[in-house]
Amino acid sequence: MITFDHVSKHYAGHDGPGAVHDLSLEIPSGEIVVFVGPSGCGKTTSLKMINRLIEPTSGTISIDGEDTRKRDPNELRRSIGYVIQAIGLFPHRTVAENVATVPHLDHWDKQRIDTRVNELLELIGLPPRDYAKRLPAELSGGERQRVGVARALAVDPNIMLMDEPFGAIDPIARERLQNELLRLQQVVRKTIVFVTHDIDEAVKLGDRVALLSAGAKVEQYAPPAELLARPATPAVTAFLGEARLVRRLALIHLRDVRLQPVNGSAPKTTVAIGGTLRDALDAVLRSPDGTVAVVDGDRVAGVVDGTVIRLASQ
Numbered sequence: 001m002i003t004f005d006h007v008s009k010h011y012a013g014h015d016g017p018g019a020v021h022d023l024s025l026e027i028p029s030g031e032i033v034v035f036v037g038p039s040g041c042g043k044t045t046s047l048k049m050i051n052r053l054i055e056p057t058s059g060t061i062s063i064d065g066e067d068t069r070k071r072d073p074n075e076l077r078r079s080i081g082y083v084i085q086a087i088g089l090f091p092h093r094t095v096a097e098n099v100a101t102v103p104h105l106d107h108w109d110k111q112r113i114d115t116r117v118n119e120l121l122e123l124i125g126l127p128p129r130d131y132a133k134r135l136p137a138e139l140s141g142g143e144r145q146r147v148g149v150a151r152a153l154a155v156d157p158n159i160m161l162m163d164e165p166f167g168a169i170d171p172i173a174r175e176r177l178q179n180e181l182l183r184l185q186q187v188v189r190k191t192i193v194f195v196t197h198d199i200d201e202a203v204k205l206g207d208r209v210a211l212l213s214a215g216a217k218v219e220q221y222a223p224p225a226e227l228l229a230r231p232a233t234p235a236v237t238a239f240l241g242e243a244r245l246v247r248r249l250a251l252i253h254l255r256d257v258r259l260q261p262v263n264g265s266a267p268k269t270t271v272a273i274g275g276t277l278r279d280a281l282d283a284v285l286r287s288p289d290g291t292v293a294v295v296d297g298d299r300v301a302g303v304v305d306g307t308v309i310r311l312a313s314q
């Protein structure tokens with residue numbers, strides 16, 4: 001658990017309430033918590049205070065109850081994985097050398113480093129035989145980003161801080177990386193603090209989302225479904241935008257929806273029961289008569305139309 005207790009950060013010579021003003025928040029272990037909010041609202045500053053790349057002006061940040069000020073800053077930093085948008089891979093070091101950065105600093109022996117690097121490259125889907133000896137310039141943007149993630153995981157930290165890690169990547173590769181992160185999280189179960197200004201990314205990845213406004217003011221801190229269903233403040237509504245309800249459909253699984261019984265022959269247009277109401281909406285729009293059969297393998301589980309979607313989304 002990471003706890004922010006009345007944390008503020010004022011930069012010297014800057015007036016106003018400060019980059020971060022009186023932030024209190026608890027980040028449970030093993031969850032992905034996403035900080036989302038407009039540019040300049042204090043997301044990066046809040047994140048960097050966790051590993052003391054930035055020191056708070058006042059307040060306390062603790063990890064599992066221990067004040068981070070009691071820790072040696074270098075040791076603290078190495079014990080926490082950190083991934084940033086610009087990635088910051090060392091350009092003249094190979095992929096393997098980049099991933100080995102922190103184990104090196106921690107004086108692991110060569111055998112142990114090699115084993116760990118190979119394991120991590122397999123984990124992120126870059127087979128060491130092809131990739132270990134390449135330089136960052138010989139990778140695609142998405143591959144570089146994955147190496148950044150592998151590097152952050154090298155010493156198996158409990159906590160990962162990720163600051164817009166997929167910001168500069170095209171939408172398709174980005175979706176793949178998001179899916180990979182979720183898959184990886186199933187395996188490694190880290191406490192991940194993830195910063196983005198993309199609400200769709202926040203909703204997709206977050207177990208909880210902290211929606212921040214200027215000064216890292218917490219407008220709402222809730223699981224994505226709740227945020228989309230019940231925005232707590234006008235600032236949340238504004239940030240979620242017009243497509244709030246459509247976004248919410250992606251979080252409702254067809255298995256949990258009350259379907260209409262099949263009456264006569266089932267509609268020709270189908271959607272798989274493993275999908276969401278958003279998939280169903282897509283199918284309804286494609287269907288000539290606006291009805292869609294929800295199929296579970298060979299079986300038709302029921303029928304969805306606009307009314308079913310509307311009722312289920314409320």
Ligand SMILES: Nc1ncnc2c1ncn2[C@@H]1O[C@H](COP(=O)(O)OP(=O)(O)OP(=O)(O)O)[C@@H](O)[C@H]1O
Nearest residue numbers: 011014018019038039040041042043044045046197
């Ligand atoms: N070194 C600094 N000196 C003075 N002000 C700073 C410094 N770093 C950040 N700030 C200010 O603090 C505020 C918060 O910055 P921060 O980088 O945390 O925002 P952010 O939410 O991460 O924004 P973005 O989405 O654009 O990355 C901004 O107003 C910024 O101008």
Ligand SMILES: [Mg+2]
Nearest residue numbers: 043044045163
């Ligand atoms: Mg930032």
